[in-house]
Amino acid sequence: MIKLENVTKHYSRRGETITALRCEQLTILTGEYVAIIGPSGSGKTTLLSLLGGMLSPTTGKVWLGETSVYDLPTSARSEHRSQQLGFVFQTFNLVPYLTALQNVQIPLCLLGQAAADQERRASEMLSRFGLADRLHHRPSEMSVGQQQRVALARTLVNDPKIILADEPTGNLDPESREVVLDAFDAAHQEGRTIIMVTHDPVAANRATRSLTLRAGELTEADTDLQADQSPQRLSA
Ligand SMILES: Nc1ncnc2c1ncn2[C@@H]1O[C@H](COP(=O)(O)OP(=O)(O)OP(=O)(O)O)[C@@H](O)[C@H]1O
Numbered sequence: 001m002i003k004l005e006n007v008t009k010h011y012s013r014r015g016e017t018i019t020a021l022r023c024e025q026l027t028i029l030t031g032e033y034v035a036i037i038g039p040s041g042s043g044k045t046t047l048l049s050l051l052g053g054m055l056s057p058t059t060g061k062v063w064l065g066e067t068s069v070y071d072l073p074t075s076a077r078s079e080h081r082s083q084q085l086g087f088v089f090q091t092f093n094l095v096p097y098l099t100a101l102q103n104v105q106i107p108l109c110l111l112g113q114a115a116a117d118q119e120r121r122a123s124e125m126l127s128r129f130g131l132a133d134r135l136h137h138r139p140s141e142m143s144v145g146q147q148q149r150v151a152l153a154r155t156l157v158n159d160p161k162i163i164l165a166d167e168p169t170g171n172l173d174p175e176s177r178e179v180v181l182d183a184f185d186a187a188h189q190e191g192r193t194i195i196m197v198t199h200d201p202v203a204a205n206r207a208t209r210s211l212t213l214r215a216g217e218l219t220e221a222d223t224d225l226q227a228d229q230s231p232q233r234l235s236a
């Protein structure tokens with residue numbers, strides 16, 4: 001379970017303060033598949049980064065189970081991230097001078113796995129995403145859809161319990177989008193928690209719960225359980 005409690009996030013720039021997010025209470029249960037929808041600048045990446053232990057809130061607490069994530073020392077927080085969380089970033093964040101295989105090996109390397117095991121596991125993951133013949137290509141030598149699949153393989157390679165994805169299907173052709181969404185469906189069926197930011201209605205429809213962000217304010221439209229109710233305001 002992931003929980004936000006009285007969280008705000010302010011950014012300060014040149015004496016000006018922007019409130020990027022305000023949320024009194026949000027609970028995401030283990031195994032949920034949540035879509036976060038909202039216009040550009042509404043705080044989606046900020047919310048995802050807070051949930052993922054990558055950006056400390058200005059006020060409030062982020063709980064992962066019984067642990068208050070931002071009360072952990074930095075080293076324990078990054079250990080918890082590499083053991084439990086997988087991220088798909090809005091901009092892929094592939095390392096440009098590493099091959100597809102080496103990029104996918106990164107999380108395993110951080111966990112201290114032996115090089116031969118890293119290679120075997122990374123190449124299995126890339127094959128699963130139809131990239132068996134692109135193992136030694138660098139990001140600039142691959143299409144956008146292929147780069148996103150490499151990023152996805154890297155996210156899933158260490159078997160994360162929680163997947164945080166920022167626009168994972170943005171800029172993808174329909175075929176690559178299906179590959180990504182099918183991988184998320186499979187991960188959801190395996191009991192993983194998925195939290196996905198998306199502008200794409202096709203992607204949002206695959207989730208079992210939707211949250212909407214507008215100017216940092218979160219509202220909920222639970223597609224399955226509350227389809228006939230108006231969205232409920234979560235935060236003040
Ligand atoms: N490091 C920062 N410093 C100052 N302001 C920031 C910073 N990061 C984000 N913001 C501001 O906070 C608000 C929320 O940004 P965020 O990146 O979370 O939006 P988003 O919903 O992910 O947008 P997009 O759909 O364009 O990716 C925006 O108004 C943005 O300008």
Ligand SMILES: [Mg+2]
Pocket residue numbers: 044045046090166
């Ligand atoms: Mg964003």
